[in-house]
Amino acid sequence: EVQLLESGGGLVQPGGSLRLSCAVSGFTFSTYAISWVRQAPGKGLEWVSAISGSGDNTKFADSVNGRFTISRDYSRNTVHLQMSSLRVEDTAVYYCVRHPDYWGQGTLVTVSS
Amino acid sequence: QSALTQPRSVSGSPGQSVTISCTGTSSDVGGSEYVSWYRQDPGKAPKLMIYELTKRPSGVPDRFSGSKSGNTASLTISGLQAEDEADYYCCSHAGTYTWVFGGGTKVTVL
Numbered sequence: 001e002v003q004l005l006e007s008g009g010g011l012v013q014p015g016g017s018l019r020l021s022c023a024v025s026g027f028t029f030s031t032y033a034i035s036w037v038r039q040a041p042g043k044g045l046e047w048v049s050a051i052s053g054s055g056d057n058t059k060f061a062d063s064v065n066g067r068f069t070i071s072r073d074y075s076r077n078t079v080h081l082q083m084s085s086l087r088v089e090d091t092a093v094y095y096c097v098r099h100p101d102y103w104g105q106g107t108l109v110t111v112s113s
Numbered sequence: 114q115s116a117l118t119q120p121r122s123v124s125g126s127p128g129q130s131v132t133i134s135c136t137g138t139s140s141d142v143g144g145s146e147y148v149s150w151y152r153q154d155p156g157k158a159p160k161l162m163i164y165e166l167t168k169r170p171s172g173v174p175d176r177f178s179g180s181k182s183g184n185t186a187s188l189t190i191s192g193l194q195a196e197d198e199a200d201y202y203c204c205s206h207a208g209t210y211t212w213v214f215g216g217g218t219k220v221t222v223l
Contacts, residue, residue, distance in 0.1 A: 033210055035210075035212060037212075037214070044116070044202065044214060044215070044216045044217040045151075045153075045159065045202050045204070045214040045217070046116075046214060047204075047211070047212040047213060047214055050210040050211065050212070051210070052210055057209065057210055058210070059208075059209070059210045059211045095158060095159075099147075099149075099204075099212065100147070100149040100161055100164045100165075100204070101161045101164065101170060103158040103159055104158065105158055106158055
């Protein structure tokens, strides 16, 4: 059974950093790209970042480019989203996704003073 | 990276058909076969309803269908039922390892 499990969310002050993790199981980790998609409270879905199965290709939405990085840990079948210089507008539930069909349950990131 | 354009809301009576449009550009919807549609209930993760423009995952009723014309993709719900009330989002591949979502459409069953 394919599963994606996010962790690492929480409350952080503006300008701070946070690392989200997505532990995957049920499929060959290196075969699939993984994305992060977020949803601000009461708002729609926004694609944030993606990493290729090999890890050598990464992409970011303009809204986070230069502040977020994405990486894969093949020993733990985990994808990380490192978020820096966080802003109030980064507050959202963050989902990891294996397009198009498998989503995690999400982890809430709140950026507030 | 502009969001795809969806109507904010659509409504219909039970048994009717409703169609949700999703308009992008030739760089995303118009140039991609990888358009998907999701249903989202409050507090839940999105659920895949249509992928690769027209394909239905196992378990999704055949009342749900997808299509595309030019830069606009569409999701049609035929024989609308009360349980179809939810938010629906389109998503398109927009380049290598890049995706874009629509703003979402609230479906109301009158």
